[in-house]
Amino acid sequence: MSKHSLSSNTPVVADGMTLGVIGAGVMGQTLIRGLIASGVVGADRIWAADKNPSACSKAAETLGVPVETDYGRRVPAADLILICVKPADAPVVLASLRNAGLRRDTLLISILAGVSTDRIESLLGTENPVVRAMPNTPAIVGEGMTVVCAGSSASKIHLDRAERIFEGVGKCLPLDEVHFNAVTALSGSGPGYQFLIMEALADAGVRVGLPRQLALTLVAQTALGAAKMVLDSGRHPAALRDDVTTPAGCTIGGLLMLEDGRIRSVLARAVEEATKIAAQLGASTSKISENSASHRAGSGGGH
Ligand SMILES: NC(=O)c1ccc[n+]([C@@H]2O[C@H](COP(=O)([O-])OP(=O)(O)OC[C@H]3O[C@@H](n4cnc5c(N)ncnc54)[C@H](OP(=O)(O)O)[C@@H]3O)[C@@H](O)[C@H]2O)c1
Incomplete structure (x- = not known):
């Protein structure tokens, strides 16, 4: 029996609805390619957004899905949205989704390093189901390692849908959110x-x-x-x-x-340092949204 059999009747994206990817950078493009290649979601159901028009045209051409700067009109038909921008851009993106008529039941999956589900829910200001994920770049070759956890309004079915997305690009495991900074430092x-x-x-x-x-x-x-x-x-x-x-x-x-x-202690210190930095990335979204939702402080995002 497959580990998804309990909820495998629930499609990753409901019929007639779409999957949006906000941020068509390294990870956004990787996930779109993986979703299409694994057949988890068809290209005709996927759209993406990026900030720069020339980056949008280039991404649209390579991915074969629409990629636009102005994605507001697509939001109400989205059943699932993947947030793939840098942590510092999260306040602006989440506010724009809310203002674009985000449905209350649309599942949001965030891959932002260091940003907790609590923080995403409070920036969003709605009760949408939120799943937090931490993938890594070997997803590009179908050998990614991702962990996922559910926010306060997300159910087992939402988590299961998220797992099926990331299994399209490698392995995926559910994990308690308390471990996410450590995972960001180790596998991210x-x-x-x-x-x-x-x-x-x-x-x-x-x-x-x-x-x-x-x-x-x-x-x-x-x-x-x-x-x-x-x-x-x-x-x-x-x-x-x-x-x-x-x-x-x-x-x-x-x-x-x-x-x-001292290879063991050098590696342990490296992961310890990266874990501290992951925690600070989350704090950076607080400062930015307190100052101004439109303030574009340096991307400060990758990890
Ligand atoms: N790379 C990794 O190994 C990795 C692994 C796990 C998780 N993550 C997480 O994944 C996220 C993305 O990382 P990445 O490496 O893919 O970064 P990236 O290549 O910089 O991609 C982010 C994209 O989002 C665009 N963007 C910024 N603001 C936007 C907005 N308001 N609307 C639409 N698009 C917008 C950026 O455009 P501009 O460049 O023009 O600003 C950029 O093209 C980060 O939060 C990171 O923590 C990354």
């Missing part, structure tokens, strides 16, 4: 750490005489294979590492050098 920002580690290992390969492109391929495929072994086997990484660590061999030598460089 995680691809950045992995890219740095891969770059460093490829440089290491160059140091010992390998051509750069070959070194990068070896490193990336090794990372992919090791990740798949952890996920597929369900074994602890330490046990898998022991399997490849022969007595007096190369691997134990390399591992001890990594431990000498």
